[in-house]
Structure formats: C-alpha cells, structure tokens
Amino acid sequence: MANQGLNIDNLTPEQFDELLAQHEREIQLGNVPEGSRRPAAPPKRWFRPLMLFAATCLSTWYVGGPEYSMALMAILLFHEMGHFLQSIRYHVPASFPYFIPMPLPPIGTMGAVIIQRRGAGDRKALFDIAISGPLAGLLIALPMTYLGIQWSTVQLVPTNGAGFQFGEPLIFQWLINYVHGPIPQGYDLFMHPFAHAGWVGIFITALNLVPVSQLDGGHIMYALLRKKAHIVAIGFLLLVVGYMAWTGRYQWLLMVALVTFMGPKHPPTANDNVPLGWGRKILGWLTLAFLIIGITPDPIRYYDPGEQRPVRKPAAIELITPPQHGANPTQPG
Numbered sequence: 001m002a003n004q005g006l007n008i009d010n011l012t013p014e015q016f017d018e019l020l021a022q023h024e025r026e027i028q029l030g031n032v033p034e035g036s037r038r039p040a041a042p043p044k045r046w047f048r049p050l051m052l053f054a055a056t057c058l059s060t061w062y063v064g065g066p067e068y069s070m071a072l073m074a075i076l077l078f079h080e081m082g083h084f085l086q087s088i089r090y091h092v093p094a095s096f097p098y099f100i101p102m103p104l105p106p107i108g109t110m111g112a113v114i115i116q117r118r119g120a121g122d123r124k125a126l127f128d129i130a131i132s133g134p135l136a137g138l139l140i141a142l143p144m145t146y147l148g149i150q151w152s153t154v155q156l157v158p159t160n161g162a163g164f165q166f167g168e169p170l171i172f173q174w175l176i177n178y179v180h181g182p183i184p185q186g187y188d189l190f191m192h193p194f195a196h197a198g199w200v201g202i203f204i205t206a207l208n209l210v211p212v213s214q215l216d217g218g219h220i221m222y223a224l225l226r227k228k229a230h231i232v233a234i235g236f237l238l239l240v241v242g243y244m245a246w247t248g249r250y251q252w253l254l255m256v257a258l259v260t261f262m263g264p265k266h267p268p269t270a271n272d273n274v275p276l277g278w279g280r281k282i283l284g285w286l287t288l289a290f291l292i293i294g295i296t297p298d299p300i301r302y303y304d305p306g307e308q309r310p311v312r313k314p315a316a317i318e319l320i321t322p323p324q325h326g327a328n329p330t331q332p333g
Contacts (some may be wrong), residue, residue, distance in 0.1 A: 049096035056109050059101035063075035063108030064193055071148075071197035072109070075141045079205065080112045082136030083129055092127035093117045106164040106196075106300060111191050111204050114147050122271035123223050129279055130288055138290070141201035145172070148195025149179050157158030157188045163303055166191075166199055167296035170208065175294075206294030207255075209287065212236055213262045217288055223276065233264040249298060 056076075061069035080097035087094035091118065100110040121129065149172075167177070176189060183189065191199070211221035212233040221229040238255060244250050276284075 039156070045098055049098055052099045052101065053097075055101040056099035056112075059103040060108035062103050063105045064196055066185060067107070068193035068197050071144050071194050072200055075137050075144065075197065075201035076109070076112050076204070079133045079137030079201075080114060080139045082132035082134075083114050084301050086125075086129040086132045087092075087116060090121050090129065092121040092125055092129065106166075107200050111208075118267050121269060123226070123269050123274040124276060124280070126219055127223035127276060127284065130216045130223065131284060134209060134216055134287060134290070137201060137205050141198050141205060142171075144194050144197025145202060146175055148192045148198050149175050149189070152189050152195050153190040154180055154183055154187050155190050158184060165303065167200060167298045167300070167303045169296045170293040172199065202294045203296075203299060206291050209291040209294070210236065210259075211288060211291075212264045213259045213266065216261075217291065218264075218266050220284050220288060223269075224281060226272050230265045233266070239263055243297070247297075251299065 043127055053073075057073055060072050063069075064072070076099065077097075080099075084094060084097060095115040097112045097113040097114050102108060102110050116129075176183070180189070191193075208215050209217035209220070211217040211229065218229070218233060225232065225241055237259065240252055240256055244256075246254060
C-alpha cells in the first residue's frame with residue numbers, strides 16, 4: 001500500500017476522508033502485518049433494534065402479562081449482551097441485538113439475533129463469543145425458573161378446556177421434584193409467570209445449543225472440533241429426521257428445513273489453529289451437554305375446548321398454563 005511514510009497529522013479533514021475512501025477505511029501505519037488489521041465495523045444503527053425490542057416487550061406482555069414479559073426479556077437481553085460484549089472485546093464487527101416479536105401465545109417472541117461478519121475472529125474469539133450468550137442467559141433463567149416453580153401451585157387438572165401444556169425438560173423435572181416433591185396422578189403444576197419465562201428461556205437456550213450451522217452450539221462445536229464438527233452437524237440432523245419418521249412427530253420439521261437452507265456446515269474462522277486450552281474445552285463440552293437436560297422432544301401442545309387431556313402419571317412430564325377464568329381447581333390435601 002502506498003503512503004506508508006505519510007504523516008496524517010498534516011492532512012486536512014477533507015484529505016483524510018479522501019484517503020479513507022481510497023483505501024477502504026484502512027490505513028497502514030509503519031510495518032503493520034497484513035493479517036493483524038481488523039475489519040472495519042459497519043456503523044451501528046440503533047433505531048430499528050430499539051423499536052424491535054419495544055415491540056417484543058409488548059408482544060410478550062400481551063401473551064403472558066407484565067411479570068412474564070419482564071422476566072423473559074431480561075433472560076433474552078442477558079443472552080444477547082453476552083454475545084455483543086464479547087464481540088466488542090475481540091473487535092469482531094457485530095450489530096445490536098435484533099429482537100423478534102411474535103404476538104401469539106404461548107411464547108410471544110422468536111428470540112433475538114445478532115448479525116456478525118463471518119470469519120472476522122479467530123478460533124478463540126468464536127468460542128468466547130458463542131458460549132457467552134447461553135451462559136449469560138442461564139445466569140438469569142435458572143434462578144428465575146427456581147423462583148417461578150416455588151411460586152407455582154400444584155392443582156387438579158381440568159378434564160377439558162382450552163390451554164397449552166408444556167413438555168418438561170429434565171432440569172424442570174429435577175427442580176419441580178425438589179420444590180414440590182412427586183406430583184400425584186391427576187394433578188399438575190400451574191406455572192407462575194416467572195416459571196413460564198424460565199421455561200421459555202431454558203428452551204431457547206437449549207435450542208441454540210444444537211450443534212449445527214450458525215447456532216451457538218454450531219459455533220462452539222466448530223471451535224472445539226474444527227472441520228470434524230461438520231460430521232457432528234450432519235449426524236445430528238439425520239438423528240432428528242429419524243426421530244420424526246419413527247415417532248410421527250414433525251414439530252422439528254421447520255427447524256430442520258431452516259438449518260438445511262442455511263447449510264449445516266460452519267465456515268472457517270480467521271485462524272482455526274489458535275489453541276483453546278483445556279479450560280475452554282471442558283467448559284464447551286459442559287455447555288453443550290445442557291442441550292440434553294434443557295430440551296424436550298415434545299415442547300408444546302394445545303388442547304381445544306372440550307378435548308380430553310391425558311391423565312398425568314406420577315413421573316411428571318408436562319406442565320399446564322393457568323386455567324381459564326371461572327375454573328376452580330383444588331390443591332392436593
């Protein structure tokens with residue numbers, strides 16, 4: 001590049017702007033190695049992310065009320081800020097979080113995304129940016145879930161009436177059994193809004209830890225295994241397709257289609273040879289293992305008015321939203 005000996009202090013503002021435009025916003029000062037120059041970050045536009053955040057607050061409020069909305073938005077905000085702050089730390093260009101409103105029960109949102117430049121960071125940066133989101137979100141989601149389960153009540157399940165039932169991941173089963181003990185047959189847990197938000201936060205976190213494509217789990221797996229992660233991604237997708245074909249449950253068909261459309265393989269980083277160290281490797285595998293205890297194969301079911309609900313077995317596997325107004329459920333004596 002020319003102008004290596006140029007003293008930029010002698011440039012007028014107009015000359016400096018012209019030089020920036022000529023060299024694509026990168027100026028080489030002295031002997032700066034080519035690979036060490038950081039990609040220029042695009043200007044951050046805050047208006048649209050702020051409006052989407054406000055819209056998602058309203059959509060979650062509409063679905064679950066103020067307590068649910070505040071709890072869930074705190075979980076999602078911590079998750080996204082974990083990614084965002086690590087991106088700043090590693091100088092990886094990233095947008096503000098884009099929250100996705102969905103004013104339909106029982107969740108009210110499709111989560112949030114951050115747009116990052118591919119290949120801008122090395123292997124260690126990829127790992128730290130990817131893992132910080134789930135860990136930060138769980139710092140809020142797990143205590144919120146515990147409090148919500150404490151404030152939830154065990155009540156007799158109505159035999160009919162419209163409502164949603166939520167499948168229990170293992171972490172929920174453990175917390176319910178710890179707080180309430182075994183739930184009798186015919187009874188169920190009527191969730192407090194904090195428990196509802198905790199369930200959604202845990203589910204979204206676990207879903208993001210699926211080790212494929214551009215999901216957090218895909219980033220973490222690639223940082224751990226590099227190109228061998230592609231084998232894991234394809235194998236996981238085949239496992240999900242096989243599960244759907246075997247059970248006849250096709251709830252995950254849309255996700256499989258989206259991941260297939262994005263491509264299950266992960267692009268390389270700026271430097272795949274940067275070592276992670278044993279501490280990061282252990283943390284990475286433990287975080288990916290949360291997928292096993294945080295997800296449920298049959299997450300949400302809706303029952304129409306008059307439709308008979310299944311009787312709950314003592315080994316709890318379902319949650320139920322609070323009953324309609326006018327119902328008079330009783331607690332076990």
